[in-house]
Amino acid sequence: xxxxxxxxxxxxxxxxxxxxxxxxxxKGAKGESAYTAPTCIAVEVKGNSVFVSRTDNSKHGKxxxxxxxxxxxxxxxxxxxxxxxxxxxxxxxxxxxxxxxDIILSLGYSHDINYSIPEGIAVEVKNGTTVSIEGIxxxxxxxxxxxxxxxxxxxxxxxxxxxxxxxxxRRKEGKAVA
Numbered sequence: 001x002x003x004x005x006x007x008x009x010x011x012x013x014x015x016x017x018x019x020x021x022x023x024x025x026x027k028g029a030k031g032e033s034a035y036t037a038p039t040c041i042a043v044e045v046k047g048n049s050v051f052v053s054r055t056d057n058s059k060h061g062k063x064x065x066x067x068x069x070x071x072x073x074x075x076x077x078x079x080x081x082x083x084x085x086x087x088x089x090x091x092x093x094x095x096x097x098x099x100x101x102d103i104i105l106s107l108g109y110s111h112d113i114n115y116s117i118p119e120g121i122a123v124e125v126k127n128g129t130t131v132s133i134e135g136i137x138x139x140x141x142x143x144x145x146x147x148x149x150x151x152x153x154x155x156x157x158x159x160x161x162x163x164x165x166x167x168x169x170r171r172k173e174g175k176a177v178a
Contacts, residue, residue, distance in 0.1 A: 004066035005054075009076060010049055011050060014028060014029055014080065015028040015080050016028075022037045024043050024050075024075070028080045029079070033075045038061075038068070039055070040058055040060055040061035042055050043068065050076075074139075077138075078135075082135065083134065083138045084134045085145035086131070086164070086165040087148055087165065089107075089128075090161065092160070094162075096125050098123065102117065105152075107162070109152075121134070121140060121144050122134045122135060156169060
């Protein structure tokens, strides 16, 4: 049985959680988020806590038990504090700039890359080499950061490319000169 699913989720001050049939709606200072739980999972709010339980002993119910609890916890953290990922761009001529709802990346290709920022995500570019991605949806923030990083992941020889701030790139030695 899931150890995570058994734990209750505390609701902090300034956050409201509503459950209507299978839809869980979380509202907070940063915005509103909704999730529809599978029918094999029951969600209820008691006082300032959210409890998740299984309605049947199916394999799917057991698999989703801890997952639903974690998703609700992530929603509560998202609407109260938000999520943030930072990317660092390194390399000669490598830079990023915002243009409306798009981010334009110059990453050493013959063309610039235009990436359309999804709704609910705030992107900030600091001095052309640091990209900050913020939002209330943990999955979406991580997905946008991973997509931008995938355009030119940091390579192991010179280290140029896009990397997460704090990410260690394992460097390789170049060719040995005789």
